[in-house]
Amino acid sequence: MNMVNHVLDRVLDQQRASVVPQRRSALSSRARALIAAAAACASLMGCASATDVVATDKPGTYTVAASATGGRMAWARAHEHAISEARDYCERRGMQSSVNTETVSGVEMMAAHASSVNFECHPKF
Structure with a gap:
């Protein structure tokens, strides 16, 4: 304040x-x-944005990337946005997401931070 x-x-x-x-x-x-x-x-x-979810070469595996800028917590916003996009994608299909890998970049305070998530959708139990 x-x-x-x-x-x-x-x-x-x-x-x-x-x-x-x-x-x-x-x-x-x-x-x-x-x-x-x-x-x-x-x-x-700052703010965060994400790409559209796209299918990878491996059947049933998808990827989505998110980026965020502004401040020291930008990496957390990028990570959360990518995970949220993956979760929402699977939930719209009545399934749950399972993250296979995540790639992150950006470590400087005012630089763009990014998160790229490869995931699968599995039936809910």
């Missing part, structure tokens, strides 16, 4: 120091600063 207050104060200081006349909007200075701070925080958190 300390970072949010710092960002809010900087945005407000910049707005007060501006000598260029600005058109009044429906948003107050405080509201605009809060929106800017929220956007800054969201960009630090």
Whole structure:
């Protein structure tokens, strides 16, 4: 929360120091600063995305890859997103997923992290 207050104060200081006349909007200075701070925080958190599930050369085996950026926990978001995609794929077919292998990449804090999962779908017992 300390970072949010710092960002809010900087945005407000910049707005007060501006000598260029600005058109009044429906948003107050405080509201605009809060929106800017929220956007800054969201960009630090990053996001994850995944490829479509595709069949591999081995019958009954599929693969899906996911990547995530932003922060030191990006590897965990990439891993969870890939596992979730595999689980959802099998569940839509009334089955459960079984991960065969996982390949991960990316270790630097602000680099893209990736997870590639090979999995099979098996009947639920």
